[in-house]
Amino acid sequence: MNAISTLELMNTLGAQARAASAQMAKAGAAAKARALRSLAERLRASVGPLAEHNARDLERARAAGLAEPMVDRLKLTPKVIATCAEGCEQLAAMPDAIGEIIGMKQQPSGIRVGQMRVPIGVFGMIYESRPNVTIEAASLAIKSGNAAILRGGSEAIDSNKALAALVRAALLDAGLPEDAVQLVPTTDRDAVGRLVAMPEYVDVIIPRGGKGLIERISREAKVPVIKHLDGNCHTFVDASADLDMAVTLVDNAKTQKYSPCNATEGLLVARAIAPAFLPRIGAVFAAKGVEMRCDAEAAALLAGQPRVVAATEQDWSEEYLAPIISIKLVDGVDEAIDHINRYSSHHTDAIVTNDHSHAQRFLREVDSASVMVNASTRFADGFEYGLGAEIGISTDKFHARGPVGIEGLTSLKYIVLGQGEIRQ
Amino acid sequence: MNAISTLELMNTLGAQARAASAQMAKAGAAAKARALRSLAERLRASVGPLAEHNARDLERARAAGLAEPMVDRLKLTPKVIATCAEGCEQLAAMPDAIGEIIGMKQQPSGIRVGQMRVPIGVFGMIYESRPNVTIEAASLAIKSGNAAILRGGSEAIDSNKALAALVRAALLDAGLPEDAVQLVPTTDRDAVGRLVAMPEYVDVIIPRGGKGLIERISREAKVPVIKHLDGNCHTFVDASADLDMAVTLVDNAKTQKYSPCNATEGLLVARAIAPAFLPRIGAVFAAKGVEMRCDAEAAALLAGQPRVVAATEQDWSEEYLAPIISIKLVDGVDEAIDHINRYSSHHTDAIVTNDHSHAQRFLREVDSASVMVNASTRFADGFEYGLGAEIGISTDKFHARGPVGIEGLTSLKYIVLGQGEIRQ
Numbered sequence: 001m002n003a004i005s006t007l008e009l010m011n012t013l014g015a016q017a018r019a020a021s022a023q024m025a026k027a028g029a030a031a032k033a034r035a036l037r038s039l040a041e042r043l044r045a046s047v048g049p050l051a052e053h054n055a056r057d058l059e060r061a062r063a064a065g066l067a068e069p070m071v072d073r074l075k076l077t078p079k080v081i082a083t084c085a086e087g088c089e090q091l092a093a094m095p096d097a098i099g100e101i102i103g104m105k106q107q108p109s110g111i112r113v114g115q116m117r118v119p120i121g122v123f124g125m126i127y128e129s130r131p132n133v134t135i136e137a138a139s140l141a142i143k144s145g146n147a148a149i150l151r152g153g154s155e156a157i158d159s160n161k162a163l164a165a166l167v168r169a170a171l172l173d174a175g176l177p178e179d180a181v182q183l184v185p186t187t188d189r190d191a192v193g194r195l196v197a198m199p200e201y202v203d204v205i206i207p208r209g210g211k212g213l214i215e216r217i218s219r220e221a222k223v224p225v226i227k228h229l230d231g232n233c234h235t236f237v238d239a240s241a242d243l244d245m246a247v248t249l250v251d252n253a254k255t256q257k258y259s260p261c262n263a264t265e266g267l268l269v270a271r272a273i274a275p276a277f278l279p280r281i282g283a284v285f286a287a288k289g290v291e292m293r294c295d296a297e298a299a300a301l302l303a304g305q306p307r308v309v310a311a312t313e314q315d316w317s318e319e320y321l322a323p324i325i326s327i328k329l330v331d332g333v334d335e336a337i338d339h340i341n342r343y344s345s346h347h348t349d350a351i352v353t354n355d356h357s358h359a360q361r362f363l364r365e366v367d368s369a370s371v372m373v374n375a376s377t378r379f380a381d382g383f384e385y386g387l388g389a390e391i392g393i394s395t396d397k398f399h400a401r402g403p404v405g406i407e408g409l410t411s412l413k414y415i416v417l418g419q420g421e422i423r424q
Numbered sequence: 425m426n427a428i429s430t431l432e433l434m435n436t437l438g439a440q441a442r443a444a445s446a447q448m449a450k451a452g453a454a455a456k457a458r459a460l461r462s463l464a465e466r467l468r469a470s471v472g473p474l475a476e477h478n479a480r481d482l483e484r485a486r487a488a489g490l491a492e493p494m495v496d497r498l499k500l501t502p503k504v505i506a507t508c509a510e511g512c513e514q515l516a517a518m519p520d521a522i523g524e525i526i527g528m529k530q531q532p533s534g535i536r537v538g539q540m541r542v543p544i545g546v547f548g549m550i551y552e553s554r555p556n557v558t559i560e561a562a563s564l565a566i567k568s569g570n571a572a573i574l575r576g577g578s579e580a581i582d583s584n585k586a587l588a589a590l591v592r593a594a595l596l597d598a599g600l601p602e603d604a605v606q607l608v609p610t611t612d613r614d615a616v617g618r619l620v621a622m623p624e625y626v627d628v629i630i631p632r633g634g635k636g637l638i639e640r641i642s643r644e645a646k647v648p649v650i651k652h653l654d655g656n657c658h659t660f661v662d663a664s665a666d667l668d669m670a671v672t673l674v675d676n677a678k679t680q681k682y683s684p685c686n687a688t689e690g691l692l693v694a695r696a697i698a699p700a701f702l703p704r705i706g707a708v709f710a711a712k713g714v715e716m717r718c719d720a721e722a723a724a725l726l727a728g729q730p731r732v733v734a735a736t737e738q739d740w741s742e743e744y745l746a747p748i749i750s751i752k753l754v755d756g757v758d759e760a761i762d763h764i765n766r767y768s769s770h771h772t773d774a775i776v777t778n779d780h781s782h783a784q785r786f787l788r789e790v791d792s793a794s795v796m797v798n799a800s801t802r803f804a805d806g807f808e809y810g811l812g813a814e815i816g817i818s819t820d821k822f823h824a825r826g827p828v829g830i831e832g833l834t835s836l837k838y839i840v841l842g843q844g845e846i847r848q
Contacts, residue, residue, distance in 0.1 A: 022765070026789055099788060105810060111799050113809045116787065120821050203821055224648070224822045245844040252846035341446070350840075363540065363839050364523060365450055375535050375842025384847070385537045385838065386529060397544055397627055397835040398648045399823040411821040414809065415787050416774075418799025420669040422676035423808070 006186060010194040013149050013182050014201025017122045020179040021147035025119050027176055029096035035142050035174035036092035040085040042166045043135070047078050053162035054131070061155055073129045076159050084135040087389060091143045094388045097406050098145045101415065110421045115412040119145035121203040123409065124195045125391070126151045126217060128209040131159035137206075138167040138181045140391050144409040147180045149202065151195055153209075154187035161185065196221040206392050206404075226404055228369075228395040230345035231261025232319045233377045236336040236362070237277055238353035239270040245374065246277055246352045251284050252376040253350065259321050261393065262348050262370075262380040266316065267327045268336045274301055274329050282308070291324040298327040316343040333358040337365050344368055346395050348380035369395055369402035430610060434618040437573050437606050438625025441546045444603040445571035449543050451600055453520035459566050459598035460516035464509040466590045467559070471502050477586035478555070485579055497553045500583050508559040511813060515567045518812045521830050522569045525839065534845045539836040543569035545627040547833065548619045549815070550575045550641060552633040555583035561630075562591040562605045564815050568833040571604045573626065575619055577633075578611035585609065620645040630816050630828075650828055652793075652819040654769035655685025656743045657801045660760040660786070661701055662777035663694040669798065670701055670776045675708050676800040677774065683745050685817065686772050686794075686804040690740065691751045692760045698725055698753050706732070715748040722751040740767040757782040761789050768792055770819050772804040793819055793826035 043050075054076040061071050097117055104114030123146055125137045134152055141148035152160040164183035171178045184191050196205050196217055205225045207217045214227050235253050237246045253264035269277055278301040285292055286305045293311040294302060302308045315326040316339070330336045333351070340349050350372035351362040359373045370380040380403065382390025387405030394400045400408030467474075478500040485495050521541055528538030547570055549561045558576055565572035576584040588607035595602045608615050620629050620641055629649045631641045638651050659677050661670045677688035693701055702725040709716055710729045717735040718726060726732045739750040740763070754760045757775070764773050774796035775786040783797045794804040804827065806814025811829030818824045824832030 022789075022791075025791070107808060107810050109803065109808060111796075111803055111808070116795075118788075118791070121791070224820075242844070248844060248846055256847050364542075365446075367446075367449070367542070367545070368837065370838040370840060371540075372535075372840040373842060374844055375840050376846045378847035379533065379535055379840060379842075379845070380838070384531060384533060384535070386531050396648075401835055402838040411825055413792065414794040414804070414826040416794060416796040416799050416803060418797060418803075420666070420672060420798055421803070422672055422800045423680050423802035 006188045006190045007194055009186065010184070010191055010198065011201075013184065014122075014198050016179040017147040017149050017182060018201050020177040021119065021121045023177045024145045024147055024180045025098075025121075027145060029098070031174045031176055032096065032142050032145065033092040035170050035176050036088045036139055038173040039135070039139065039167060039170035040088040040092075042170055043081050043085040043088070046162075046166060047081055050076050050081060050159070050162055053158045056158040057131075057156050066155070070129065074131065074156055074159070076131055080132050084132050087136065088139045091139050091389055094143070094406075096143070097410060102412070110419065112417045114415055116415045117410045118413055120409055120411050122147045122149065122201060124149045124151065124202045124205045126192060126195070126205065126207045126209070126213070128153040128213065129155060131156040131163060133208065134160045134163045134183065135167070136389065137391060138164070140389055140406065140409060141181055142171070142176070144406045146409055149182050149184065149195060151184040151192060157187055192217070193220055196223065199223045208392055224399065226392060226394050226396065226400055226408065228261065228347060228393045230319045230395070231263070231347040232266065232317060232343065232345040233262055233264050233347055233380075234266040234268060234340050234344055234349040235264045235377060236268040236330070236333075236340070236349070236351045237270060237273060238333060238351055238355060238358050239272040240355040240358065241273060241277070241352040242354060243273070243277060243280070247280050247284060249350070249352055249374070249376050250281050253378055254285070254290060254325050255288050255323070256376070256378050258323055260378065261319075262377050263321070264350070264377045265318060265320050265325060266343070267325055268330050268339060269298070269327065270332050270336070271297070271329050274298070278302055278327070285325065289323055292327050293324060294327045295329060297329040319345065333361055337362065341365075341367050347393070348372065348377045350375060350377050369393070430612045430614045431618055433610065434608070434615055434622065435625075437608065438546075438622050440603040441571040441573050441606060442625050444601040445543065445545045447601045448569045448571055448604045449522075449545075451569060453522075455598045455600055456520065456566050456569065457516040459594050459600055460512045460563055462597040463559070463563065463591055463594035464512040464516075466594055467505050467509040467512070470586075470590060471505055474500050474505060474583070474586055477582045480582040481555075481580050490579070494553065498555065498580055498583070500555055504556050508556050511560065512563045515563050515813055518567070518830075520567070521834060526836070534843065536841045538839055540839045541834045542837055544833055544835050546571045546573065546625060548573045548575065548626045548629045550616060550619065550629065550631045550633070550637070552577040552637065553579060555580040555587060557632065558584045558587040558607065559591070560813065561815060562588070564813055564830065564833060565605055566595070566600070568830045570833055573606050573608065573619060575608040575616060581611055616641070617644055620647065623647045632816050648823065650816060650818050650820065650824055650832065652685065652771060652817045654743045654819070655687070655771045656690065656741060656767065656769040657686055657688050657771055657804075658690040658692060658764050658768055658773045659688045659801060660692040660754070660757070660764070660773070660775045661694060661697060662757060662775055662779060662782050663696040664779040664782065665697060665701070665776040666778060667697070667701055667704070671704050671708060673774070673776055673798070673800050674705050677802055678709070678749050679712050679714060679747070680800070680802055682747055684802065685743075686801050687745070688774070688801045689742060689744050689749060690767070691749055692754050692763060693722070693751065694756050694760075695721070695753050698722070702726055702751070709749065713747055716751050717748060718751045719753060721753040743769065757785055761786060765789075765791050771817070772796065772801045774799060774801050793817070
């Protein structure tokens with residue numbers, strides 16, 4: 001590369017994305033599906049070459065002393081590539097949301113008014129480590145008719161460049177502008193600062209990564225950000241819960257995987273059911289090596305179990321992402337809702353109950369992006385919700401809330417059909 | 425008032441709003457309707473006292489040398505009050521949107537997933553001069569189950585205080601928390617700076633006022649802002665347009681009122697129809713004293729009309745809000761769409777045409793909040809769109825686009841109903 005400045009580089013990418021977005025917005029459903037199927041084919045045909053590019057990233061990571069679990073996340077194995085290809089084909093097969101018209105109604109003046117779903121325009125995606133996010137973001141951009149500027153982690157730069165080249169070739173295969181998906185080719189950190197601050201070229205930023213990254217982006221962004229900071233999720237076991245179901249759900253919500261943001265971090269138990277329930281779930285947690293940070297009452301009921309420690313005020317707000325859970329007794333659904341609305345990160349919270357009115361109140365009053373009855377919090381996910389794919393999860397209340405799929409990357413504009421009506 | 429600081433004052437209002445918003449979110453439809461009907465009654469019964477409070481604002485405004493049209497905007501006449509009261513009754517009669525559940529579908533895992541409409545929480549409204557906005561904002565807050573902090577213009581402070589007292593009494597009549605609607609009681613400008621920067625208490629800011637105010641707020645805000653900056657709206661007369669309809673629509677779109685943001689500021693005319701159309705609309709404009717800022721071709725076709733002047737590049741971007749219109753000839757729908765997407769403020773743009781494919785392309789490709797076929801741009805308005813009321817118009821693509829009514833003040837959260845399903 002010549003001595004072009006990062007600022008010039010980002011301006012060029014921005015202008016190219018803006019131009020491509022106009023073409024993508026009017027692209028037909030067939031062309032977008034063709035690009036996605038072509039991308040799937042190109043991915044499957046490139047397992048070998050991708051492995052070579054990926055090897056350079058892995059070598060650099062190991063040389064830099066990255067821990068092996070972090071190195072694992074960088075790997076573009078044949079299985080990861082196959083999953084990416086399947087995702088593209090699934091998106092290709094989904095109905096095209098763009099151009100959908102909803103709510104068309106005639107008004108007293110005679111005009112008919114409705115809303116048309118259109119792409120947002122250009123989104124900037126900033127992410128860390130896993131290179132398959134490059135394909136997820138690119139395929140969602142294509143399906144939703146947006147242009148995207150992708151900024152992956154520096155540790156995956158070689159893999160990302162190779163993947164982005166496949167995406168651009170697939171766009172050309174379908175007669176679409178290759179600049180609809182552009183990867184920032186430099187690992188210069190200033191590129192991020194510029195990407196989030198050019199509203200003339202970028203309509204929204206979607207960060208995926210650690211809290212530090214997301215806080216930095218929120219602070220510097222001059223455009224809207226679809227973000228989630230924390231996943232401090234709760235499961236509340238109501239007095240009327242089915243005990244077996246409660247044990248199964250809480251176990252799954254905590255231990256099926258420890259690292260996802262939708263894992264339960266806080267367990268609330270109605271006082272009336274606690275003596276029957278807590279020893280059972282305590283035995284499950286003890287067997288799996290889960291540390292239980294308990295209030296005094298819960299600790300008393302769990303006496304004798306290993307790994308029971310006293311909770312501090314800080315524990316109620318904590319996102320552990322680890323084999324640790326906070327446990328607290330509450331009077332009932334009122335106290336549970338109050339606790340959750342105070343301490344939850346408003347990501348996902350669940351009630352286990354057989355009481356219809358408690359279920360209804362919990363659904364209505366818990367102020368979180370996903371609220372569940374008798375289901376594991378681990379279901380809070382774009383694929384499990386039937387969105388087809390997920391670009392991220394939003395804990396904001398604005399625009400998109402919860403798992404964000406194609407619709408979150410679109411906007412509704414008003415359309416008006418008249419026969420010459422004028423305003424009186 | 426004692427010597428409480430503006431910061432303390434705003435924090436108190438914020439904490440009170442946040443507490444009230446939880447009550448409002450679970451308030452029943454009947455209670456909200458009762459509060460709105462009670463507010464209507466109280467307004468009608470208070471014409472006399474309101475006039476006295478209003479007189480103090482008017483006196484101050486005249487003493488400060490405010491121009492009479494500006495003084496007019498401050499007036500709380502019996503007619504203005506009656507319109508406010510009717511607005512409250514109309515909102516009371518509308519269906520309650522809160523708690524609506526949409527898109528409930530079963531997923532392969534067995535869970536059922538849908539979305540529930542819930543209030544955003546707390547909105548801050550910042551507006552200038554017209555005191556009736558206090559009632560519009562308060563009534564929309566009540567209906568949508570939000571809490572609101574209102575910051576009106578200092579010139580209307582006495583009227584606003586009297587109106588806010590009626591709102592709070594009406595809330596209490598219905599058993600709702602009076603802090604659901606709070607007026608900032610000071611005219612200290614620091615209050616605005618604090619209001620837009622307390623995300624712990626305020627979820628969204630809605631500014632209504634001049635471009636300077638909105639730019640300041642966008643710059644300082646630490647929470648999302650629903651805003652519109654400019655209304656540079658266009659009407660494009662296609663070659664296939666019905667000539668009579670085109671004259672009627674363009675006349676109405678420009679001259680029915682000059683000051684609204686949805687008035688047409690730019691006229692584009694297909695070259696093929698220009699010789700037939702331009703002299704006719706030119707005569708209408710000339711008779712009404714509208715200045716025509718024309719490109720060379722349009723000027724030639726309007727030769728002989730008074731008030732025809734040469735347009736500069738600047739004219740294509742201008743929001744005149746005055747008896748001035750820019751006029752430019754274009755080849756056809758492609759050039760019209762390009763011009764609009766380049767120069768429009770993305771508020772409202774219309775095509776006059778009898779060509780079906782041109783109409784469809786214009787609807788789909790023009791990237792504005794409202795896109796119209798054969799209707800006056802003056803229709804871009806919450807009442808005309810059947811929203812019942814309007815808190816503002818958004819030219820952003822995010823969350824709410826175009827006229828913002830009750831739905832724009834709500835958010836959709838995911839709800840999941842299971843029977844003990846766990847993630848595999």
